[in-house]
Amino acid sequence: MSGALTIRNSVVFVLLAALALLPLYVGLGGNIFVLTLFTRIVILAMAAVSLNLILGYGGMMSFGHAAYLGIGGYAVGILAHEGIYSGFAQWPVALFASALFALVIGALSLRTRGVYFIMITLAFAQMAYYIVAGLARYGGDDGLTIYKRSQFFEPVNLSNKVQFYYLCLTLLFGATYLVYRLVNSRFGMVIQGARSNELRMRAIGFPTYRYRLVCFVIAGTLCGLAGALLGNHTDFVSPSMMYWTRSGDLIIMVVLGGMGSVVGPLIGAVALLVLEELLSGITEYWQIILGPLLLLVVLFARGGIDGLLAKAGAKGQP
Amino acid sequence: MTLFIEQCLNGLQFGLLLFLLAAGLTLVFGIMDLVNLAHGSLYMIGAYFAATFAAWTGSFVLGALLALAATLLVGMAVEVIAMRRLYGRDHLDHVLGTFGLILFFDEAVRLIWGPEGLSLPLPPWLNTPVQILPGFQYSAYRLAIIVVTLAVAGFLYVLVMRTRIGMLIRAGASNREMVGALGVNIKLLYTLVFGLGAALAGLAGLMQAPILTVQIGMGENILIIAFVITVIGGIGSIRGAFIAALLVGFVDTLGRAFFPDLLRLVLSPNAAATAAPALSSMLIYLVMAIVLVVRPEGLFPAVRK
Amino acid sequence: MSEPLLQVENLAKRFDGIVATDDLALTVAAGELHAIIGPNGAGKTTLISQLGGQLTPDSGHIRFDGHDITALPMYRRSRLGLARSFQITSLFLDLSVLDNVALAVQAHTGHSFRFWRNARAEAELREPARAALERVGLGARADLPASVLSHGEHRLIELAMALVGNPRMLLLDEPMAGLGPEESARMVEMLRALKKELTILLIEHDMEAVFALADRITVLVYGRVIATGAPAEIRSNAAVREAYLGEAEAEGTGHG
Numbered sequence: 001m002s003g004a005l006t007i008r009n010s011v012v013f014v015l016l017a018a019l020a021l022l023p024l025y026v027g028l029g030g031n032i033f034v035l036t037l038f039t040r041i042v043i044l045a046m047a048a049v050s051l052n053l054i055l056g057y058g059g060m061m062s063f064g065h066a067a068y069l070g071i072g073g074y075a076v077g078i079l080a081h082e083g084i085y086s087g088f089a090q091w092p093v094a095l096f097a098s099a100l101f102a103l104v105i106g107a108l109s110l111r112t113r114g115v116y117f118i119m120i121t122l123a124f125a126q127m128a129y130y131i132v133a134g135l136a137r138y139g140g141d142d143g144l145t146i147y148k149r150s151q152f153f154e155p156v157n158l159s160n161k162v163q164f165y166y167l168c169l170t171l172l173f174g175a176t177y178l179v180y181r182l183v184n185s186r187f188g189m190v191i192q193g194a195r196s197n198e199l200r201m202r203a204i205g206f207p208t209y210r211y212r213l214v215c216f217v218i219a220g221t222l223c224g225l226a227g228a229l230l231g232n233h234t235d236f237v238s239p240s241m242m243y244w245t246r247s248g249d250l251i252i253m254v255v256l257g258g259m260g261s262v263v264g265p266l267i268g269a270v271a272l273l274v275l276e277e278l279l280s281g282i283t284e285y286w287q288i289i290l291g292p293l294l295l296l297v298v299l300f301a302r303g304g305i306d307g308l309l310a311k312a313g314a315k316g317q318p
Numbered sequence: 319m320t321l322f323i324e325q326c327l328n329g330l331q332f333g334l335l336l337f338l339l340a341a342g343l344t345l346v347f348g349i350m351d352l353v354n355l356a357h358g359s360l361y362m363i364g365a366y367f368a369a370t371f372a373a374w375t376g377s378f379v380l381g382a383l384l385a386l387a388a389t390l391l392v393g394m395a396v397e398v399i400a401m402r403r404l405y406g407r408d409h410l411d412h413v414l415g416t417f418g419l420i421l422f423f424d425e426a427v428r429l430i431w432g433p434e435g436l437s438l439p440l441p442p443w444l445n446t447p448v449q450i451l452p453g454f455q456y457s458a459y460r461l462a463i464i465v466v467t468l469a470v471a472g473f474l475y476v477l478v479m480r481t482r483i484g485m486l487i488r489a490g491a492s493n494r495e496m497v498g499a500l501g502v503n504i505k506l507l508y509t510l511v512f513g514l515g516a517a518l519a520g521l522a523g524l525m526q527a528p529i530l531t532v533q534i535g536m537g538e539n540i541l542i543i544a545f546v547i548t549v550i551g552g553i554g555s556i557r558g559a560f561i562a563a564l565l566v567g568f569v570d571t572l573g574r575a576f577f578p579d580l581l582r583l584v585l586s587p588n589a590a591a592t593a594a595p596a597l598s599s600m601l602i603y604l605v606m607a608i609v610l611v612v613r614p615e616g617l618f619p620a621v622r623k
Numbered sequence: 624m625s626e627p628l629l630q631v632e633n634l635a636k637r638f639d640g641i642v643a644t645d646d647l648a649l650t651v652a653a654g655e656l657h658a659i660i661g662p663n664g665a666g667k668t669t670l671i672s673q674l675g676g677q678l679t680p681d682s683g684h685i686r687f688d689g690h691d692i693t694a695l696p697m698y699r700r701s702r703l704g705l706a707r708s709f710q711i712t713s714l715f716l717d718l719s720v721l722d723n724v725a726l727a728v729q730a731h732t733g734h735s736f737r738f739w740r741n742a743r744a745e746a747e748l749r750e751p752a753r754a755a756l757e758r759v760g761l762g763a764r765a766d767l768p769a770s771v772l773s774h775g776e777h778r779l780i781e782l783a784m785a786l787v788g789n790p791r792m793l794l795l796d797e798p799m800a801g802l803g804p805e806e807s808a809r810m811v812e813m814l815r816a817l818k819k820e821l822t823i824l825l826i827e828h829d830m831e832a833v834f835a836l837a838d839r840i841t842v843l844v845y846g847r848v849i850a851t852g853a854p855a856e857i858r859s860n861a862a863v864r865e866a867y868l869g870e871a872e873a874e875g876t877g878h879g
Contacts, residue, residue, distance in 0.1 A: 061409070061410050061413065063413070108607055108610055108611065109610075111610065111614050112610070112614050114409055115347065115353050115409055115553060116549060116553065116614070116615075118353065118409065118413060119545040119546075119548060119549050120549060120606070120610065122542060122545060123542055123545055123546050123549065123603055123606060124603065124607075126542045126603075127599070127600055127603035130596065130599035130600065131596045131597075131599065131600060132596075133596075133599075134593075134594075134595035134596025134597075134598075134599060135592070135596060136592060136595070137592060181738065181739050181741075182738055184741045184742060184743065185737055185738050185739055185740055185741065185742055186729060186735040186736075186737040186738075186740070186742045186745075186748075187735055187736055187737060187738050188738075188742065189722070189725070189726060189729060189735070189742045190726075190729070190735045192715075192718065193715055193718070193726050196715040196716065196717050196718060197713060197714065197715050197716075199677075199713065200709075200713045200714070200715065201726070202696075202697045202698055203675065203676075203677065203697050203698075203701070203707060203709075203713075204698075204701055204706075204726065204727050204730045204784065204788075205697075205698040205699075205701035205702055205727075205730035205731065205788070206698055206730055206735070207696075207698055211735065211736075214736070243538075244538070244542060245420070245538055248417045248420075251413070251414065251417070252414070252417070255410075255414055285425050285428065285429050286425075287421040287422070287424065287425040288421075288422055288425040288426060288429065290418070290421055291418040291419060291420070291421035291422030291423075291425065292418060292422055293418070294414060294415070294417065294418030294421070295400060295414075295415045295418040295419065297414075298404075298411050298414045298415045298418070299403055299404075299411075299415070302411070
């Protein structure tokens with residue numbers, strides 16, 4: 001991410017500024033619904049950023065990433081149901097459960113490559129879905145209502161929409177920065193090298209399996225945090241959060257935004273969810289447009305929006 | 319005891335149905351190196367077509383045949399319009415592109431048939447119990463499924479192993495450029511193979527329709543199981559798909575039927591009741607996990623990969 | 624200096640009925656440049672893959688610097704001082720030239736579970752990488768994406784990556800493959816200079832280069848060693864002439 005004043009960097013800057021200033025806009029008479037929508041966008045953007053770590057930078061095509069949204073959400077939901085409302089208890093559990101799940105699934109799945117890896121991560125995530133859907137005590141298929149959001153110290157109050165939005169935004173920026181430092185570190189170099197040419201990495205002396213596993217766990221844990229936020233946001237968790245097509249949605253965000261940079265997924269999340277809102281206002285059958293659109297992006301704009309912006313900038317320069 | 323036999327037959331029937339689905343998926347992957355997530359959508363379309371055509375014509379069998387033909391056509395159309403452009407690309411591109419197709423098909427079905435789902439009632443002559451063993455009766459329709467799917471499996475075997483087209487399919491699997499260089503119309507071959515895969519999926523969809531469901535999203539549910547089977551059996555291997563499908567069919571059916579009772583032997587009734595549904599669903603994934611640990615490439619991987 | 628640096632005994636490898644390596648024995652003394660030649664299909668790349676760890680032999684032993692490395696994973700061999708270059712260029716094409724070589728440096732400098740510092744700013748990684756690139760003559764091209772360099776330059780990056788770990792021995796699989804006459808000459812000079820600093824095991828088809836550089840030559844046919852010795856001996860060995868050199872003389876010496 002260079003600091004040059006390119007079209008792409010300008011757009012990103014404006015986007016980040018707009019996100020930061022959004023509550024002001026809402027406070028000045030804008031629709032409160034916008035704040036709710038963008039809180040959701042910010043949370044899912046965080047999930048997408050975590051996915052890009054393994055997908056874009058690591059080349060690990062995980063189709064089970066939404067499982068962590070569910071795990072994080074249910075950690076909050078289940079503990080709340082049992083009367084434990086403290087965020088200091090719930091959130092570490094969310095993180096730990098996500099990390100553990102990622103560790104086990106990753107250890108098994110990372111022995112495989114390519115198509116096998118896609119299918120396996122998909123299947124394991126779906127397994128988690130069925131487990132959760134089978135927990136009758138916690139709502140099963142119908143889901144579980146969360147009557148009280150995660151509690152922290154006064155004056156932090158997650159029920160305050162503006163506060164909650166800024167908390168999510170801060171965590172999003174923090175997660176993005178963390179991913180930025182990760183991918184440029186020694187660890188990140190190994191991950192990127194393994195994506196580029198795994199056999200060569202092993203030949204020059206890297207035991208790539210363990211690095212990829214650690215990367216996988218980090219990504220899962222970050223997404224688990226997003227899950228805890230999502231549960232709080234909707235005051236409700238259900239197995240559908242983890243259904244495999246939600247993993248597909250996350251992948252769409254990453255690819256649509258652009259896999260080559262840490263902010264790409266953020267752009268993608270905003271673009272996709274705003275597009276959904278706009279399209280669903282036009283027709284209830286908006287997915288009929290989204291589906292082929294996705295195919296077109298894959299065929300013609302593989303670098304995503306980020307890539308298109310970079311190209312647009314390059315054209316204007318000698 | 320009769321319960322056990324019944325569940326075994328159910329497991330066989332389910333497994334065979336799954337085989338149809340998995341065979342199409344693995345065939346397309348083995349020949350064209352294409353990961354097709356929209357395979358489940360073709361399964362769904364087969365069911366919807368069957369329900370519609372059966373209602374129009376008043377005949378279950380006629381409706382089924384028309385649905386099969388329609389699904390074949392849709393499959394070939396999809397191949398020509400969309401799939402062609404994906405050959406040779408990264409698997410991630412396949413995943414994304416075909417995921418887009420899922421969205422499209424789900425919504426298209428909702429547009430045409432509405433969100434409610436349909437039903438496909440059985441004609442009386444199929445909806446009767448048949449005496450197989452003294453004192454044991456089994457649904458005629460489920461028997462019919464077993465017979466039909468075994469016949470199709472046999473047909474596939476003969477097709478792939480003994481005919482010229484099958485030889486081309488196998489040759490295509492091992493050496494695309496060569497087959498093309500021999501003057502065989504690879505484009506047409508691929509379209510036909512994809513169409514075959516679609517027809518298999520559609521057949522599976524329409525056959526399960528009277529027993530289970532005709533609704534939007536049914537494709538996504540079953541696709542996962544097809545993937546599990548493909549992983550267990552080995553990608554690109556029809557024989558592997560057959561064995562794995564039967565394995566999954568038995569484990570899932572027998573598991574759901576008897577596992578809760580097994581649990582009750584070890585856990586308290588309450589705990590067993592809570593854990594049973596979740597754990598029963600997990601069984602086939604456990605099998606997959608075990609296979610992965612022991613043989614990551616699947617039980618009968620196709621030689622090429 | 625009695626113990627050879629590399630010692631191979633009774634090495635065997637089959638692929639589905641085809642014997643690729645057949646009871647092969649080989650020694651390489653420290654400091655020598657040892658060439659392996661043989662007709663196509665003789666099993667040269669299979670041999671080097673077993674030495675480098677990409678393949679596991681069915682039977683036999685490989686000893687390097689006193690250690691039994693027969694079943695040792697790839698990454699461990701690299702750390703013991705045995706480095707390999709590949710016949711088909713295998714680089715990180717979406718990274719820069721310097722990134723490529725820096726990764727090779729990174730493999731040898733401690734663990735890589737460092738999550739925060741910018742690796743591209745670490746002198747510990749970048750300096751040796753630049754030095755290696757200078758050594759092979761690519762210093763000026765270091766910051767370009769690897770994908771834009773020529774095939775010949777890719778071979779040089781390969782060499783640079785093999786050199787960074789300061790290996791004791793290099794396994795070079797057809798370093799001249801695909802090089803034109805000028806680039807071949809450059810590579811020969813490079814190898815001549817490197818010869819003074821480390822032990823080299825070289826597979827090559829380019830006979831001019833082989834006879835110019837090698838201290839000893841081993842001839843492989845159908846996975847078996849049919850002759851080993853100084854270049855002059857090999858040139859005059861009847862069995863070798865028959866099996867191989869006759870072919871090569873008909874083909875000519877330069878290739879690329």
